[in-house]
Amino acid sequence: MGPQRKYNGPKNNSTRTMQKFLDAVGEIITKYGYSGLVIKNIAEVSGLRRSQLDHHFGNINNLIETYIRNKDYWVGFTQQVTELIKQHGGNYGRELAESIMINQLDYFYQNREMQQVILWQLCERNPILFRIGEEREQLGERLFNMTDPHFHGTDVDIRAVSALVIAGIYHLVLHSQYNDSLFCGVDISTDQGMERIKRAIRLIMSNTYESARTQKAENSNTQSGRYRATKTPVRDRRRRSYRPSSQIKKR
Structure with missing residues (x-):
């Protein structure tokens, strides 16, 4: 009698089953293209039943979508x-x-x-x-x-x-x-x-x-140039030097 496989619980069994289905999709699409993605081929390659596929994924479309999302x-x-x-x-x-x-x-x-x-x-x-x-x-x-x-x-x-x-x-x-x-x-x-x-x-x-x-x-340089060109110039004002009133000639 060979060594017994360790039982890792229902969650791990479920994960392994789902992965088998996903692996089957990958194998089929690689060998036969998307036209080969039918339930018969998936069940045959995965070694699992259609009822298991429906239980874990609901239907074949959900399985395919899950696979593509994982790979995209x-x-x-x-x-x-x-x-x-x-x-x-x-x-x-x-x-x-x-x-x-x-x-x-x-x-x-x-x-x-x-x-x-x-x-x-x-x-x-x-x-x-x-x-x-x-x-x-x-x-x-x-x-x-x-x-x-x-x-x-x-x-x-x-x-x-x-x-x-x-x-x-x-x-x-x-x-x-x-x-x-x-x-x-x-x-x-x-x-x-x-x-x-x-x-x-x-x-x-x-x-x-x-x-x-x-x-x-x-x-930015063009707008800056336009701003400078349109800016109103300030007139130069002559500065008058201060002269005392005594120096201003009276007329």
Whole structure:
């Protein structure tokens, strides 16, 4: 008779069961894509019953949503965003914006499951993905509230720049992983190619912030010049030297 497994209580059993379901979702989406996420496949891969899935998650959609929330790069910032804003608000998130973009590139490139999730989001309107997309937008709004003041009064649009960088990251990674080809002569599957993209991200974000700073300085100088030009000049008054009345000629 082999050694008996230690019973760690119903809570631990429940946690292990839930994790088996979540692991099954990850395995299926990696091998078969989002189209393979059906109850039959999940039960088979997890080795568990549908009744257990319903007991722990309510239904398959809740299971999938829980999985995506646990994996999503942006949703993962939800618990940290308040502290990050406190740490980086002094420079309007300049360093934070750059590091978020570069870390997203690394995370998305290495995470096959999230690549499939983004493909799913691009190909199909799904209520689960819509809700998560809205949550990403709410998180982004909190971060933009920190960065926006730096760009007020300029024509530099940090939101549009961020949209292009993030979309570019998604496309570059998906193009590399599923087409196995170069993009503009850059191969991000190599260390050299990946570093080229990271340098470009740093340059884009740095130039974006610097351009806004320069425009604000120029606007300030222009307004100062206008103020000086419109200021009413004070007439010079001749100073008359004092002369005693005896020296004044009488007419």
